[in-house]
Amino acid sequence: MTINGPKIYFTIPIFGGIPITQTLVTSFLVTVILCVTGVLLGRNLTKRPGKRQVLTEKAVTVITGMVKEAMGDHNAYWTPFIATVFFSSLLGTLLGMTGILRSSTADISTTMTWAVLVSFICWYESIKNNGFLGWLKGFTEPIAVMTPMNIVSEIAQPVSLAFRHFGNIAGGSVITALIYWALSGASAGILRLIASSSVAVPLVLLAVGVGLLFLSRPKDGGKRKKLPLVVGIVCTALASLRLLDWLWSLTGRAYPQMNGLVCGLVWFAALALLLVGIVLLIGRKNKGNTVLGIVLASVGFAVICFVSEGPLDVPVLTLGLPAVLSLYFDVFSGVIQAFVFSLLTMIYISGNCPAPQENNSEIH
Amino acid sequence: MELTEAIVRAACALGAGLCMGIGAIGPAIGEGNAVGKALEGMARQPESTSNLRTNMLVGCAVAETTGIYSLVIALLLLFVF
Numbered sequence: 001m002t003i004n005g006p007k008i009y010f011t012i013p014i015f016g017g018i019p020i021t022q023t024l025v026t027s028f029l030v031t032v033i034l035c036v037t038g039v040l041l042g043r044n045l046t047k048r049p050g051k052r053q054v055l056t057e058k059a060v061t062v063i064t065g066m067v068k069e070a071m072g073d074h075n076a077y078w079t080p081f082i083a084t085v086f087f088s089s090l091l092g093t094l095l096g097m098t099g100i101l102r103s104s105t106a107d108i109s110t111t112m113t114w115a116v117l118v119s120f121i122c123w124y125e126s127i128k129n130n131g132f133l134g135w136l137k138g139f140t141e142p143i144a145v146m147t148p149m150n151i152v153s154e155i156a157q158p159v160s161l162a163f164r165h166f167g168n169i170a171g172g173s174v175i176t177a178l179i180y181w182a183l184s185g186a187s188a189g190i191l192r193l194i195a196s197s198s199v200a201v202p203l204v205l206l207a208v209g210v211g212l213l214f215l216s217r218p219k220d221g222g223k224r225k226k227l228p229l230v231v232g233i234v235c236t237a238l239a240s241l242r243l244l245d246w247l248w249s250l251t252g253r254a255y256p257q258m259n260g261l262v263c264g265l266v267w268f269a270a271l272a273l274l275l276v277g278i279v280l281l282i283g284r285k286n287k288g289n290t291v292l293g294i295v296l297a298s299v300g301f302a303v304i305c306f307v308s309e310g311p312l313d314v315p316v317l318t319l320g321l322p323a324v325l326s327l328y329f330d331v332f333s334g335v336i337q338a339f340v341f342s343l344l345t346m347i348y349i350s351g352n353c354p355a356p357q358e359n360n361s362e363i364h
Numbered sequence: 365m366e367l368t369e370a371i372v373r374a375a376c377a378l379g380a381g382l383c384m385g386i387g388a389i390g391p392a393i394g395e396g397n398a399v400g401k402a403l404e405g406m407a408r409q410p411e412s413t414s415n416l417r418t419n420m421l422v423g424c425a426v427a428e429t430t431g432i433y434s435l436v437i438a439l440l441l442l443f444v445f
Contacts, residue, residue: 160429167432168425174439340425 006107026104030091034084070343071350078349085114086342093169093334103330105337106170108162115158118345125352161344168337172329202242209235244305266303274300376445380438387434394427 006022041056049057060079063086067079089105096103104110127135139150212232216225277297280289365373402420406413 163436164426164429164432167436168428171432171435171439336421336425340422343422344426 006102021107022102023104023107023110026092026095026101027088027110029095029101030088030104033091034087067346070346071353072355074355075350075353078346078353082342082346085345086338089114089165089338089341090334093330093338096169096173097330103169103173103334105165105334106173108166111165111341112158112162114341114345115162118161118348119154119158122348122352125349129352129354157348161341161348165337165341168333172333176329202239202246205235206239206243209233209237209239241305270300270303272300273297274304276300372445376441380441383434383441384438387437388431391428391431395424398423398427 008019008021009025010020012018012020041052045053063083064076064079067082068076071078092104092110093106094103095101096106123135126138130138139147139154141150209232212228212235216228216232273296277293277295277300280293280296398420402416405416
């Protein structure tokens with residue numbers, strides 16, 4: 001079990017080599033998706049809005065309202081920036097759930113870039129409002145002794161902003177990966193319990209399973225008995241897994257090794273095939289559907305076996321639980337962290353953009 | 365394995381465990397306080413529930429920060445050194 005940072009796909013040989021990492025690919029994808037969505041949503045605006053325009057206007061109103069609430073009415077022009085940060089962070093995190101891409105926010109480079117950008121904006125606004133000397137003088141407030149503390153807190157602000165976001169997403173992905181690894185180990189262990197050195201055990205198991213299935217048959221038009229049916233199915237399935245493994249080992253060949261992406265795609269396709277086959281089999285309308293169901297299910301199952309390097313290594317336990325965990329670590333944590341990041345950005349920036357005094361006195 | 369390397373590995377594992385365990389105390393107390401107070405407020409004024417819940421979640425995420433720092437340090441100790 002190893003935990004890796006973002007992989008480097010290849011290096012562009014200019015300026016001493018620019019590495020193209022997983023983070024970079026995800027970030028560019030996020031940029032493209034956001035640009036295309038923005039252009040599509042903002043096109044063809046009419047006075048009599050359709051469904052799309054109503055929804056877009058509602059979203060823009062909500063986000064502007066949030067920015068106004070946190071930063072004050074005079075800072076509403078920051079809305080595009082805040083919304084961009086929020087949606088980049090959210091989409092960058094959620095793209096990691098596809099399993100093919102890696103979350104762009106699970107890399108300290110991304111979040112640190114945003115945090116440093118926020119710091120520069122704060123300094124720029126402060127210098128614009130107070131002048132360069134006024135900005136420097138701000139460090140000595142409230143008393144001159146506090147200057148080192150103020151400088152440290154100025155440096156700690158982007159670091160804390162970046163590490164909070166990065167740590168949450170990266171830690172979540174590490175924990176999910178650890179649990180996934182442990183569960184696939186456990187499922188291989190359970191399946192291998194029946195894999196003794198001889199073929200006799202699975203043969204007996206197969207006999208018991210088929211016997212139980214036979215016992216569970218309905219009597220006089222009644223219902224099938226539940227317990228023997230379930231136990232029989234489990235016994236038969238385990239025994240046939242072991243027998244399949246044994247049959248394949250007779251050919252003396254190793255299972256094919258595939259690389260990650262192809263393997264994952266084939267795995268999902270095979271799972272879909274298996275599920276379609278089972279659905280056809282259960283809802284049997286006629287003989288044709290039943291035969292088709294059996295064929296689809298067995299092809300899907302066989303492909304899953306080969307992709308998982310043998311029927312005994314099919315990760316049975318990893319099917320459900322990681323999805324729930326990733327729901328917490330990726331979706332919930334991603335949304336909350338994106339929200340917290342943009343909220344703190346708003347607070348930091350609005351601290352350096354105070355309400356213009358003279359305008360207020362003129363109005364009131 | 366060299367003895368020195370073994371000692372370093374063991375120290376890293378111990379350090380990671382201590383770091384995560386002690387580092388989790390603070391955020392746990394803080395989040396417990398935040399949620400408790402928020403629940404109190406919700407019980408007193410049920411109409412402010414939605415507002416309180418959002419602010420509580422944000423506050424929890426901020427209080428979690430120090431715990432996340434120790435998580436990052438623990439992961440560095442485990443997987444980098």
